[in-house]
Amino acid sequence: MSRYDQKHEFILRTAARIFAEKSYHSTSMRDISRATNVSLAGLYHYCKSKEELLFLIQDNCFGRVLERLEQRLQGVEDPITKLGIFIENHLSFFAANMSEMKVLSHEAESLGGDLYNHVSTRKDKYTQLARQILREVQETQQSQEPIDLTVATYALFGMMNWIYNWYDPHGKLKVSDLASNVMKLFLNGFVPNGMCRGLPIPAESPSVWSHG
Amino acid sequence: MSRYDQKHEFILRTAARIFAEKSYHSTSMRDISRATNVSLAGLYHYCKSKEELLFLIQDNCFGRVLERLEQRLQGVEDPITKLGIFIENHLSFFAANMSEMKVLSHEAESLGGDLYNHVSTRKDKYTQLARQILREVQETQQSQEPIDLTVATYALFGMMNWIYNWYDPHGKLKVSDLASNVMKLFLNGFVPNGMCRGLPIPAESPSVWSHG
DNA sequence: CTAAAATCCGAACGAACGTTCGAACTGAGA
DNA sequence: TCTCAGTTCGAACGTTCGTTCGGATTTTAG
Numbered sequence A, B: 001m002s003r004y005d006q007k008h009e010f011i012l013r014t015a016a017r018i019f020a021e022k023s024y025h026s027t028s029m030r031d032i033s034r035a036t037n038v039s040l041a042g043l044y045h046y047c048k049s050k051e052e053l054l055f056l057i058q059d060n061c062f063g064r065v066l067e068r069l070e071q072r073l074q075g076v077e078d079p080i081t082k083l084g085i086f087i088e089n090h091l092s093f094f095a096a097n098m099s100e101m102k103v104l105s106h107e108a109e110s111l112g113g114d115l116y117n118h119v120s121t122r123k124d125k126y127t128q129l130a131r132q133i134l135r136e137v138q139e140t141q142q143s144q145e146p147i148d149l150t151v152a153t154y155a156l157f158g159m160m161n162w163i164y165n166w167y168d169p170h171g172k173l174k175v176s177d178l179a180s181n182v183m184k185l186f187l188n189g190f191v192p193n194g195m196c197r198g199l200p201i202p203a204e205s206p207s208v209w210s211h212g
Numbered sequence C: 001c002t003a004a005a006a007t008c009c010g011a012a013c014g015a016a017c018g019t020t021c022g023a024a025c026t027g028a029g030a
Numbered sequence D: 001t002c003t004c005a006g007t008t009c010g011a012a013c014g015t016t017c018g019t020t021c022g023g024a025t026t027t028t029a030g
Helices: A003-022 A029-036 A050-072 A079-096 A098-106 A115-142 A149-165 A177-186 B003-024 B027-035 B050-073 B079-094 B097-107 B113-140 B148-163 B175-188
Strands: none
Touching: A003 A050, A003 A098, A029 A050, A029 B050, A050 A079, A050 A098, A050 A115, A050 B003, A079 A098, A079 A115, A079 A149, A079 A177, A098 A149, A115 A149, A149 A177, A149 B148, A149 B175, A177 B027, A177 B175, B003 B027, B003 B050, B003 B097, B050 B079, B050 B097, B050 B175, B079 B097, B079 B113, B079 B148, B079 B175, B113 B148
16 A cells, blocks of 8 residues: 555544544644644645545445445345344444544535535435345234334434444443344343333423424 | 513524534524524624524523423333333424424534533433433343343434434324334334344454454 | 613624645655 | 655635624613
């Protein structure tokens, strides 16, 4: 790998770290310059704009998750196994690349135009893949009141993508434990022995809540 | 309510809408001025800084969720019922105040200093309350391998707070359906009849993933 | 009507932003 | 040693940012 590519990667990694720390829009090119010890002008030898930095971080990151996932799913038929692989793949990559994945999750709307569309298309495919796996899982079961597939899909992503708000990869809870807990929780619920189906959801007048 | 307070509220609501649309840091006071038809200088008659706007949005919003929750939880003993109330309260408020709640969730780290600490303390209390309810739910059951309480708590918040990324309060899916689906999903899982407990979580070498 | 108080805003401030440019370095091949 | 492409950066550009200030306008109270 050339000297250029090495420095290019180093700048991307550093930028991802700072974007994750203080968000894209409040990070200045001067911040990145300071953290990399590359002069402000020098940065533009390695990228054509600040927005391209964000795009490259998101796109590289997504590409690696997807590539790895496809490898791991090859030849697997059982839907539950597929779901396990999907969850483990997502969470372990997230934990090992917290900054990049936080930037991918949290700065989803910070790109505009074609760059946004490019990442967004990839994200849609990823979402549809998850949804398809969940559909297959659901079809192997027969339930009288199945969970709405859209809710389930986004609830799963919510569970997984929220971890940048609390999870410490170097803490007590290992990634494998995190993944198995999320898998169990999603599949069988917090209280697996389904004793309590009558759910006490009170109806509520929206007028109490909304602004007007 | 005085003329001043009305306009003050109007500015807060408008600011929340724009913060939700294009994020706090890339919203300018000029954007808010344009959207409210209040001159740039005029805005500072109603707030002392842009940061105070963000704080007031977050703090008001949180205060209302908490106040309503405490009312609704009064006298309730059954842990499962408590959990149902908690989830419905959170989701219905979220759906009815999407902008404010998105700002509360997504701009959690955009405040600094005392303002951040103030909101953060409230958030911790809210989290601990959820955790306590989950602990009570868990204690009414006896499971050989209970779900980790921290994972469960943040997974629940992940499910619920992620909705600003996909849920349309005016779409087909009613809030009550959303809430009951989330409740069922969290309690009993995506596949309630617990047939598949042996989870195929493959171990993975971290070195494949991490940057170094 | 008058005066004081509340509300509003045009214009400008200094600071920070993303980006550019031309010149100065550096190291490898001839 | 000389050359030239690749790399680096100080300095500056034009723009936008949050905020302020003095005065104009409107509302309120006596």
